[in-house]
Amino acid sequence: MAAIKHRRTALERVEKFLSDTYFTDCNLRGRLFGDRCPPASLSYFQTPRRISYEEAVVQEFRPTQVGDSFGPTWETCWFKVELSIPLAWAGQEVHFVWESDGEGMVWRDAQPVQGLTKEGEKTSYILTRSLKESEPHSLTLYVELACNGLFGAGKGSMIAPPDPDRRVTLSKAELVVFNRDVYELLVDLEILLDMAQLLGEENQRSFQALYTANQMVNVCDVTDLSTLPAAHDLAAAIFSQRNGESQHTIHAVGHCHIDSAWLWPYEETVRKCARSWVTVVHLMEHNPELTFACSQAQQFEWVRSRYPGLYARIQDFVAKGQFIPVGGTWVEMDGNLPSGESMVRQFLQGQRFFQEQFGRICSEFWLPDTFGYSAQLPQLMRGCGIQRFLTQKLSWNLVNSFPHHTFFWEGIDGSQVLTHFPPGDSYGMHGRVEEMLKTVKNNKDKGRVNHSAFLFGFGDGGGGPTQKMLDRMKRMSDTDGLPRVQISTPDQLFSVLEKESSQLCTWVGELFLELHNGTYTTQAQIKKGNRECERILHDVEVLSSLAVAQDRAFQYPASQLQQLWRLLLLNQFHDVLPGSCIQLVVEDALQYYTEIRRAGAQLQEEAVQSLCRDLLQPEVRSTPSTLVLNTLSWERTEVISRPGPDGTETLALVTVPSMGYALVQEPFVPPQPVAVRKQEDGSITMENGVIAVCLDTMGHLTSLQLLDSGRESVPDGCYANQFALFDDVPLYWDAWDVMDYHLETRKPVTTLLKPLEITLAGGLRGSVRFSLQVGKSSTLSQEIILDAACPYLRFLTQVEWKEAHKFLKVEFPVQVRSTNATYEIQFGHLQRPTHWNTSWDWARFEVWAHKWLDLSEHGFGVALLNDCKYGASAHRNVLSLSLLRAPKSPDSTADIGHHQFTYAVMPHQGSFQEAGVIQQAYNLNFPLHMVPASCAQCSPWSAFSVSSPAVVLETVKQAEDRPEALVVRLYEAHGSTVTAWLQTSLPVKEAMLCDLLEHPLAQGHVPLEQRGLRLSFTPFLVLSVLLLWSR
């Protein structure tokens, strides 16, 4: 008889037929599993360490049972499970079902075979698809169970700090008969129900799906499974009704986003990779069409070294084109804070790893989950063999909806990359009808491109695709009313987008994420470690390269440097450098920085000893002196502080050539000594012939003048170097977010602990000191330093920070009017508005910068420099540097404790380019090195110099795997078109341009001329040159 025209009852009838809550005694869901049988025996042992299988299985196992719980957090339990499959189950599909709230891994015959996590919808390990009498019916499995979930062990909320006492319960461990026909029909009906509900009453396809599902329920007799195929045929008939030609095509690619550390430590990620990827490999063995895009060379390296058997299987599937390495980077790094050189190294280490391991580099950059994307990335990608980019994070924008899903992204130098955001706004899809419809509906480039990406698989904490996701999408491959769904690859998607790209729009400049702006500041020690270690590795590479040039016998420490770079790059992961991780991860990260500092100091010492051996070795009648080394590509004249004979520090003024060294020449006469004077009202003035400052007793800068012109920087009645404290309570993502409304809670810091006093009375250096109370119980003390000949005033700051949900900034109101401020980024700079005209403007109330920011009007400006900060803002005429936050999740101890950092203010005539702000910011970050020497006379020596102040020689290193060559990397920093001469005193016989992966460019030969190498730059161009030794 005909179905009654009542949509709601028909819908709910089908729902109940599928329910795992209602009517399971008589519905289809209740028949998914048949007979059950407990394990023959179950025993376990527990360990606080993450040990190998070999070590685990020889331990003493004790009996346990289902219902027992294990812990505390981060422990590991190994279970020995002996199974005996009943003979009566012959011909049936048999699963081992394991349910617990920890993350499990099944081991069989000493190999990992399957990850089991309830949160990742993986609770079954298939023992046999059809039990044969000849198969062994008894077997032993081991289950390695981590006492943490897919998302760590947060108490209550996901991002809460881990609960140290959490226990995981084993709720199921048994053999079951699995009814495959019931499962297939459940998948059919779920899709039909979704189509009926989601396509809506205006769409006839919705009713076709509904009536088919209703009829299927009529046909099924759940007590007689032989009735199921007839129902399945009804579903197959409707799924095979095809679309017209114009239908959108979804490219489904398996994926598993694994944060390299976040709510769990690095060491757990190693196991997460293994659990997730062994499951993928297992799925591929049964689904030859499955593709899986997998990023982060570091994770491959972890699995390569810890799970060689699994890695070999992965290599097979890479060769088959199913397991697809993507991204090209060492980790999915933060997209804002790493330096230009760090970003190059992310690709260099990543692409070289992929080339070495899999015979090919990646052709797309893959960074779906990072908190904003530097406008320098397009050029760096292209320099590393990549012209395609995939992310989706801008869908998290809090204020403005990004206008494109497929577009060309153009960087500050004009480089473009084809960019795609999966329009479903996720990298963790489940293959549901709803997600397919959202992908089509949401796509902002309808009519321009007709293809989009769909990344399916549980993510963040790992997990990856499931069989069910694949089975859903098989049914949707070409079903009228739904987009076409094809299992695809990133290459197939981008290739078709390239063909369709003629109508695409272009987005110029950074991809700014309007959320998570607290991550420029949170976990200040990690930020400081990053900046410092970038500097250390830079200096070690420069000095080691020069040492090689001076002495053939010197061994460039290539493998040690690779290892240290990899530690630094790992810490740049997008939940570590941003500071959005738990305390355990912070401890690991700081430990890695300590390791880089320690090993870096030793490598530097070795390089300097070799480079300057003749000057350092004590000889008869030698005169003690100080050798000063400069690792930057311009000459510097600076005041240095060196240890005197009696342990005291003595000051000296020294001029050191670019990338070279000089001895301190005595006596030195400063061009003009620093004068420091205390006024009657307690304020203090300091001047050095370049700038003159006046500070009040609270350390406020009440005047900052350029002496040449008398131009004042501080507006009348304003205080610069004003500390301000803000309430900092975001809506959810504590460590991540500072909200716009925090600006409404500004409280200037006004409690003086120790008034301003003079600490150095002038000469080569003048300095003053004061301290303040900040908030309820934090203290801040500052030494303000003015050096002879120095164009900036330096603020050496110490903070004892004990706040909760507060944000500390320092503000510099300046007498400059401009609608844009300039911020340093990787290998360049960009401008952002100082006003809040539109929502796009005010959404950038808190932004990031590297070593400097600047506010200039024609002919004059003021720059703020820093040695380890990244958060900043410039609103109207106030420059602010973000100093410290105090979030409580996911690390309740974040930033509590002692901090030391330095910033500086530099007023200047002309533009910041003409005034050398860029070079001064480098100088602040790359202090001169001092070594006790034993000779009184030596000519200053320079290895490299560059003729144009617009061009920065950033990097000097040995070429990868080529001891006979150096690589030097330069960039145009002013935003100008310029020709520059690179001069070197090193024995170089040949020079050629190369890409960022150090492959020579066609026609890249550069002649060695009298003046050096002639190099042509366009704005912000990064150039790398291979220099071959002439021996």
Ligand SMILES: [Zn+2]
């Ligand atoms: Zn992530």
